[in-house]
Amino acid sequence: MTGTAAPKQRRWTPPYAERELDAVVRVPGSKSMTARALVLASLATTPSTIRRPLYSRDTLLMVDGLRSLGAEIDTSDDDLWTVNPAPLHGGTDVDCGLAGTVMRFLPPVAALASGPVAFDGDPHARKRPNDGVIKALRDLGVEVDDGGRAALPFTVRATGGVKGGELAVDASKTSQLVSALLMAAPRFENGLDLRHIGDRPVPSRPYLDMVVQMLRQAGAEVDDSEGNRWKVAPGELSGREWVIEPDLQNAAPFLCAAVVVGGHLTVEDWPTETTQAGDKIRDILVEMGSRVEWTRGGLTVVGSPSTLSVDLDLADASELTPSLAALFGVSRGTSSIRGVAHIRGHETDRIAALVRELTKLGAEVVEYDDGLKVTARATRPMTWETYADHRMAHAGAITGLVTPDFSVSDVACTSKTWPDFASVWEQAILGHGNAGGAGA
Structure with a gap:
């Protein structure tokens, strides 16, 4: 990471998964x-x-x-x-x-x-x-x-x-x-x-x-005892030590990868108690038929490529939408996401972008005002556009796991929240052992 200027775009060919996963990933802080x-x-x-x-x-x-x-x-x-x-x-x-x-x-x-x-x-x-x-x-x-x-x-x-x-x-x-x-x-x-x-x-x-x-x-x-009301008294804030948890939103595409291709993937130091919205991914993957286990090193997903169809309300965890929509686009059955109208105002209109790219991929997609419904079909070669959106790049990495002749238009946009995302992804998919490490 060299600074705060907008990163120069970089086309990327994410790895095609030749085998089940066996990886341990360390994601950066929230x-x-x-x-x-x-x-x-x-x-x-x-x-x-x-x-x-x-x-x-x-x-x-x-x-x-x-x-x-x-x-x-x-x-x-x-x-x-x-x-x-x-x-x-x-x-x-x-x-x-x-x-x-x-x-x-x-x-x-x-x-x-x-x-x-x-x-x-x-x-x-x-x-x-x-x-x-x-x-x-x-x-x-x-x-x-x-x-x-x-x-x-x-x-x-x-x-x-x-x-x-x-x-x-x-x-x-x-x-x-x-x-x-x-x-x-x-x-x-x-x-x-x-x-x-x-x-x-x-x-x-x-x-x-x-x-x-x-x-x-x-x-x-x-x-905050009354719904939709917060009362903050005037006063001084004290300095303290803040210990930052791993970013569970950034972990989501890795867990989804285990579901797409099978195998084991562990995210180190997953908190047992957290206010992070990304923690919801654990329950969603269980609902889709995968196994989620607490291990000494963190949280492990034992992936099941024969995923079950789900209908999700992600109003409280909308950042998971791109990764899960990509998972739906390469899985069996029909699944839907609702309650995320507000992500149209994120880095890009994420609903419209996902509909466009998943349709290009070959999926059958229905767009709602507040979400989308995805029915997977045979994938086809394409360039996945990211729209300067790090979460769209994550979604492209997931679809590339099972799509030959596939590329992502710009992976540099992931520097927004994880400059080393592409290299850690490649290590997790292609190699064995730890992915992430120092500098992630």
């Missing part, structure tokens, strides 16, 4: 936990350390954004970052890249600074909706200049503080809106009494459990 730890550490009153953080484009963009606002963050040790908080200042620019966490988590932080903070990102990022954060800040009395776009680029004209108090938002498009506001809320003069008032539920609810848990670990007083 992006969601790393991003939240960085923000909370930067808003704290004393220093923090972050152990086993994710080293990727998204998290380095978060680091650079927080540094530009005043925090001192040392990332020279890949396995242990240190954060020394400092007074927040404006008069700076934040590059969001294609990171939803940066474009949503940092504007409320920037609102606490003294002076304007300009936000922009990759071309694809300008298409990602950010109206929720912009409207929320305005409702809190913060001036935001966005040229009427409700998206990047925009400037937060901070004046050194936010009064806070009662706020109603529609967070039905993304849980990141709630997470963003809650993390900054202890620094608001009156804290925050936040209500979700949308017609649809907040998606990806486990992420809200994660942010509430981490806020409490940092010393914040949070009341």
Whole structure:
């Protein structure tokens, strides 16, 4: 990983599986936990350390954004970052890249600074909706200049503080809106009494459990006893050691690979208790007929290529959609995913992209507003387009396991959350033993 610039595209021929798997994989740290730890550490009153953080484009963009606002963050040790908080200042620019966490988590932080903070990102990022954060800040009395776009680029004209108090938002498009506001809320003069008032539920609810848990670990007083309401008292956040779990979303394509071709695949250090939404993959693969076992080294999937059809509601674990849709595209039977309308606003319109690529692959696909239904057919050679989306690249790797003359248009986009994804995938599929190791 060389920095935070958009990576140069790289066409990739993922390995075709010649045999069942027998591999142990170590996945890098959770992006969601790393991003939240960085923000909370930067808003704290004393220093923090972050152990086993994710080293990727998204998290380095978060680091650079927080540094530009005043925090001192040392990332020279890949396995242990240190954060020394400092007074927040404006008069700076934040590059969001294609990171939803940066474009949503940092504007409320920037609102606490003294002076304007300009936000922009990759071309694809300008298409990602950010109206929720912009409207929320305005409702809190913060001036935001966005040229009427409700998206990047925009400037937060901070004046050194936010009064806070009662706020109603529609967070039905993304849980990141709630997470963003809650993390900054202890620094608001009156804290925050936040209500979700949308017609649809907040998606990806486990992420809200994660942010509430981490806020409490940092010393914040949070009341989430009432549905769709979060009350955060004003107060100081304390520095601490944050230990980051493996990223279970990044583990999903590897577990799906074991189902596609059979064999054993172990993900090291899978947490026995977690707020990560990706943990749901365990139950889904069991429902599809595979065996999932806890081992001393982690979590092992004993794959069953004769998969069973399933109908899934992934509203709380939507990041699993691309990998599972790809699994459906090369498996027997018909399976469906619903409840994920919000992923149309992710790095790309993931539903439309999956429908397009799986249809090219040869599958029969029905598109819904909030998901898709996939019936596998014989696969055919193709180039799988990634749309600058790391999860689409993961899906392409899965379909390539059983498709000759297959390529992925760009694997470099996986640097967003795992720069070494392609090499670890190749080692897991083609070799035996450990895949990942240092630097993953």
